Amino acid sequence: xxxxxxxxxxxxxxxxxxxxxxxxxxxxxxxxxxxxxxxxxxxxxxxxxxxxxxxxxxxxxxxxxxxxxxxxxxxxxxxxxxxxxxxxxxxxxxxxxxxxxxxxxxxxxxxxxxxxxxxxxxxxxxxxxxxxxxxxxxxxxxxxxxxxxxxxxxxxxxxxxxxxxxxxxxxxxxxxxxxxxxxxxxxxxxxxxxxxxxxxxxxxxxxxxxxxxxxxxxxxxxxxxxxxxxxxxxxxxxxxxxxxxxxxxxxxxxxxxxxxxxxxxxxxxxxxxxxxxxxxxxxxxxxxxxxxxxxxxxxxxxxxxxxxxxxxxxxxxxxxxxxxxxxxxxxxxxxxxxxxxxxxxxxxxxxxxxxxxxxxxxxxxxxxxxxxxxxxxxxxxxxxxxxxxxxxxxxxxxxxxxxxxxxxxxxxxxxxx
Amino acid sequence: xxxxxxxxxxxxxxxxxxxxxxxxxxxxxxxxxxxxxxxxxxxxxxxxxxxxxxxxxxxxxxxxxxxxxxxxxxxxxxxxxxxxxxxxxxxxxxxxxxxxxxxxxxxxxxxxxxxxxxxxxxxxxxxxxxxxxxx
Numbered sequence: 001x002x003x004x005x006x007x008x009x010x011x012x013x014x015x016x017x018x019x020x021x022x023x024x025x026x027x028x029x030x031x032x033x034x035x036x037x038x039x040x041x042x043x044x045x046x047x048x049x050x051x052x053x054x055x056x057x058x059x060x061x062x063x064x065x066x067x068x069x070x071x072x073x074x075x076x077x078x079x080x081x082x083x084x085x086x087x088x089x090x091x092x093x094x095x096x097x098x099x100x101x102x103x104x105x106x107x108x109x110x111x112x113x114x115x116x117x118x119x120x121x122x123x124x125x126x127x128x129x130x131x132x133x134x135x136x137x138x139x140x141x142x143x144x145x146x147x148x149x150x151x152x153x154x155x156x157x158x159x160x161x162x163x164x165x166x167x168x169x170x171x172x173x174x175x176x177x178x179x180x181x182x183x184x185x186x187x188x189x190x191x192x193x194x195x196x197x198x199x200x201x202x203x204x205x206x207x208x209x210x211x212x213x214x215x216x217x218x219x220x221x222x223x224x225x226x227x228x229x230x231x232x233x234x235x236x237x238x239x240x241x242x243x244x245x246x247x248x249x250x251x252x253x254x255x256x257x258x259x260x261x262x263x264x265x266x267x268x269x270x271x272x273x274x275x276x277x278x279x280x281x282x283x284x285x286x287x288x289x290x291x292x293x294x295x296x297x298x299x300x301x302x303x304x305x306x307x308x309x310x311x312x313x314x315x316x317x318x319x320x321x322x323x324x325x326x327x328x329x330x331x332x333x334x335x336x337x338x339x340x341x342x343x344x345x346x347x348x349x350x351x352x353x354x355x356x357x358x359x360x361x362x363x364x365x366x367x368x369x370x371x372x373x374x375x376x377x378x379x380x381x382x383x384x385x386x387x388x389x390x391x392x393x394x395x396x397x398x399x400x401x402x403x404x405x406x407x408x409x410x411x412x413x414x415x416x417x
Numbered sequence: 418x419x420x421x422x423x424x425x426x427x428x429x430x431x432x433x434x435x436x437x438x439x440x441x442x443x444x445x446x447x448x449x450x451x452x453x454x455x456x457x458x459x460x461x462x463x464x465x466x467x468x469x470x471x472x473x474x475x476x477x478x479x480x481x482x483x484x485x486x487x488x489x490x491x492x493x494x495x496x497x498x499x500x501x502x503x504x505x506x507x508x509x510x511x512x513x514x515x516x517x518x519x520x521x522x523x524x525x526x527x528x529x530x531x532x533x534x535x536x537x538x539x540x541x542x543x544x545x546x547x548x549x550x551x552x
Contacts (some may be wrong), residue, residue: 033487035449039495042453063444070446074453185441219548 008049011270014056016083021385028050034059034067041074050078052108054095057084064088078113083146089351096360139194144171150226154233161230167221169206177209194220196230243317245295246302254316254324258387261328276394277375280406282321285371292323297360299373304358308351326395348377348409354405356412372407374398377393383412419448419475419488427504428477441473445488449475457497473500475509 009027012020023029028051031037033175036055044050053071056166060067060082068080068090082091093107123129145168153164162180169178172289177191180203187207194216196203200342204227208218208237241253249257258274265272279285279297286294298321305315305325314326357371378384378399404410418439420456425441432439438457442448457474463469474492479485479507492499501512 033484033491034446035484035488036494038446038449038453039434042450042457043495063446066444070444070450073447073450376521386472 011037011040011050011053013053014059014083015052016056016213017098020099020101020104024104025101032085034070038070038074041078045073048229050075052079052081052104054081054083054099054104055091057082057088060088061330064090067276074272079108081107081111109125124264135401149354151400154230158230158234162227165226169208170224171209173215175208175210179206179207180227181205181207186414192216196220196227197226201228201231203227203231207274214272214351246317248302248323249314251316251318253314254318254326255387257314257328258326258390261309261326262380262385262387262390266385272380272390273377274379274390274394275325275327275344275348275377275409276391277325277373277409278319278398278400279321280372280374280402291412299371300360301355305351308354309346310347319413323390344377344379348375348411352407352409373409374406375400375409376401377409377411379412418475418477419445419482419485421481424481425464426524431475431477431509435552437475445482446485449488449491452492452496452499456499470494471498471500473502475502475504477504479503479505 007026009029010024011029011031011313013031013036016030021030027048029040031040037055041050055067057064064082068082068088071078071080073372074295081093081095081104082089082093083097085097086368087094092111093108095103096268102356115142145164149164150161151167153161169175177188178286179187179191180196181193182189182204184193184205187205188209190215191207191209192211193205198221201224203224206216206223209215211219227362234338241256243250261272264270272352280373282294282297282370285297298317301323302315303315305323309315309327312328314328316324316326318324327347343363352375354370358371360371376389376394376399377396378393380390384390397412401408401410418428418432418437418441420441420443426439429438431437440451442451445520448470450476452472459470459472476482476485476489479501480490482488489501492501502509
């Protein structure tokens with residue numbers, strides 16, 4: 001959730017008490033209909049942003065989902081609050097009818113402080129990163145495809161699952177055309193289309209030429225069931241390799257990924273660096289501001305780190321306040337004349353500086369700039385040629401940073417940043 | 418194009434007959450949101466002078482939607498450059514702010530193009546008329 005400026009506006013949609021509108025301590029806009037609110041959001045500018053929309057539930061009628069969804073389509077960062085005596089699940093927050101300004105502010109603050117949901121659609125091929133795809137080479141002979149091929153594909157080559165499913169359908173049905181499309185309009189005009197729905201989960205549409213309606217329906221149910229299984233498999237894999245609190249990868253991922261990246265680094269004669277760091281005196285923050293504040297620090301640090309690292313690098317949370325960053329950017333160094341470790345040193349230094357400047361709302365204004373980290377870097381092949389050796393070296397340098405007064409990152413050759 | 422799921426066949430016939438590049442929505446609020454996004458995108462393109470197209474809103478049987486009137490008012494207020502075209506009484510017609518009225522037909526209307534032909538609709542939608550048609 002993006003934190004907006006304090007002076008951004010609230011749009012009240014429907015009937016609200018005049019007293020409420022005058023006591024809200026930020027710009028207020030009013031509209032009578034959802035359509036007017038959508039128009040206001042669409043025409044709001046960066047200099048006059050809208051922070052939240054408060055909707056009288058009488059306007060939502062029987063379609064809260066579509067009405068709230070329409071606001072999110074225009075601007076997904078806007079907080080949607082419904083004024084209702086019942087809970088509206090699609091909203092970010094609900095307040096009772098006739099709310100006070102303080103209650104509204106509190107609802108908005110609560111939404112701001114909620115952790116972001118874990119992204120289950122991370123744009124990386126998890127199986128490729130983890131090396132699962134390389135373990136077994138799927139070879140298909142000339143015999144017809146069957147359910148066993150789908151299971152094998154799910155286990156060892158999930159990226160090709162849809163393709164295999166379509167091939168199997170073509171073989172089994174003899175349809176002249178078959179495809180899985182995400183929208184009905186993407187299907188060829190001459191094809192018959194059926195939704196791929198399993199329970200409440202949508203998986204797009206199946207388009208076929210040469211099928212009867214009844215046949216298409218039967219096969220679409222079968223295919224939807226498989227697609228749902230594939231989705232669940234991916235979600236389970238993410239649960240196994242992701243840290244729930246921060247959304248970063250976990251220790252299991254670090255070891256698996258590091259093992260694969262080391263192999264690639266050896267084969268391509270490229271260096272590979274791992275940085276381990278922790279937050280200085282993290283216990284102090286937990287004790288002084290509570291565990292909520294500690295959790296927020298961890299989430300914000302991961303966000304900050306992700307904004308700094310490059311595509312191909314990985315952030316992992318390997319302990320309470322201990323993190324590892326795997327720098328395995330496949331591109332050559334971008335700094336003219338620099339080599340790999342130098343580029344990494346620049347990234348690590350930039351991260352340390354950003355942490356020092358970061359603001360953590362839960363710690364209050366007075367805590368700005370108090371946070372520091374200590375870390376250590378180890379690089380293959382100079383520091384070690386295996387996983388344990390690299391992690392141990394990075395850990396030793398982290399301890400060295402601590403001993404030398406914290407707030408530093410030791411990068412090797414015993415000199416500090 | 419805003420159409421209820423009961424009248425999908427009508428919307429498809431219109432899209433095919435007039436060869437429209439249309440986005441179909443079934444709920445007025447979602448249609449309004451898409452219209453705002455589309456208008457913004459077209460304006461951006463216009464700013465770079467690589468596009469002269471404008472967005473149009475076609476509502477199939479406005480009486481089937483609660484709040485169609487409110488939606489039209491909001492479109493005129495926030496997106497004044499958008500043409501609103503309605504299918505009422507079996508006819509596609511460009512609405513003006515004062516003429517907007519609900520469809521009172523009870524029978525499912527049949528599309529006829531007596532009052533408006535493809536070229537006329539193209540003019541309304543700012544689509545260039547092909548040379549063959551001009552001749």
